[in-house]
Amino acid sequence: MARNVCLLFDCDGTLVDSEPLLAEVLTEIFNELGLPFVPADYMTRFRGTAFPTILATLEREHGDITPDAREAAMPAMRRRLYARMDQGVPRIAGIESALERLPHPKAVASNGPIEKIRRAMAASALAHHFGDHLYSAYEVGSHKPDPGLYLHATRALAFAPENAIVIDDAAVGVEAGLAAGMQVIHINHFPDQEATPAGAHALYHMEELPALVDHLTR
Known part of the structure; x- marks a missing residue:
């Protein structure tokens, strides 16, 4: 039974x-912050990981960004991602x-x-x-x-x-x-x-x- x-x-x-799309957006955001990142990093290292955890890991590896940039990063990522998701997923x-x-x-x-x-x-x-x-x-x-x-x-x-x-x-x-x-x-x-x-x-x-x-x- x-x-x-x-x-x-x-x-x-x-x-x-949606993960390839997210990987592309994360790459854009992190590179604009001066943090080295490529789409493959998300797919192989960070798949399913929360954005703050990824950002904190990259800062430990490559150096801190400014507090203002850190605060603005996640809202900027979400705006960019949502605009692309609205075109279809x-x-x-x-x-x-x-x-x-x-x-x-x-x-x-x-x-x-x-x-x-x-x-x-x-x-x-x-x-x-x-x-x-x-x-x-x-x-x-x-x-x-x-x-x-x-x-x-x-x-x-x-x-x-x-x-x-x-x-x-x-x-x-x-x-x-x-x-x-x-x-x-x-x-x-x-x-x-x-x-x-x-x-x-x-x-x-x-x-x-x-x-x-x-x-x-x-």
């Missing part, structure tokens, strides 16, 4: 293919079909700000799958890899952690789900470059998600 579970989805790289291949075949309660839990999550859902036409269950690390006060964000989303859906399944493409998200005591599906977009962490289940295409969820609930 299948268990009743809820599904907790990351946003960027899991539901929408592609979905991850196969995600619409997968969501249609998954009747379970669902939530989005992302390290990004709530406005970014809402814009991504609207621009990709996926919002109807999640309703009001959109949760941001900034509002919850807990960024992955801390498990607090996923635990908050699980409570909001009225499920116990052991009856939640996390679907996330980033290492920080996989770590957060495992730390929360949840089953974790790792969307591995780069199997030649990264391994799925121990304890998580690898998935290479979203079309296979419903079958894996079914397997994990039995």
Whole structure:
């Protein structure tokens, strides 16, 4: 008999293919601040990591920027990113079909700000799958890899952690789900470059998600 579970989805790289766009915007912003950065840095070092953490890491490595520049950096990044997102955000291949075949309660839990999550859902036409269950690390006060964000989303859906399944493409998200005591599906977009962490289940295409969820609930 299948268990009743809820599904907790990351946003960027899991539901929408916005990470290359974000990597480009981050490159522009950091380079304008005099901090060396290329799009590959986001994809290989910082994927899923909150902007303040990336900025702090770059300052440690390359030197501090002025307090005024530091304060203005994130709002500038968001304005530029939102303007480009409003032109459309592609979905991850196969995600619409997968969501249609998954009747379970669902939530989005992302390290990004709530406005970014809402814009991504609207621009990709996926919002109807999640309703009001959109949760941001900034509002919850807990960024992955801390498990607090996923635990908050699980409570909001009225499920116990052991009856939640996390679907996330980033290492920080996989770590957060495992730390929360949840089953974790790792969307591995780069199997030649990264391994799925121990304890998580690898998935290479979203079309296979419903079958894996079914397997994990039995």
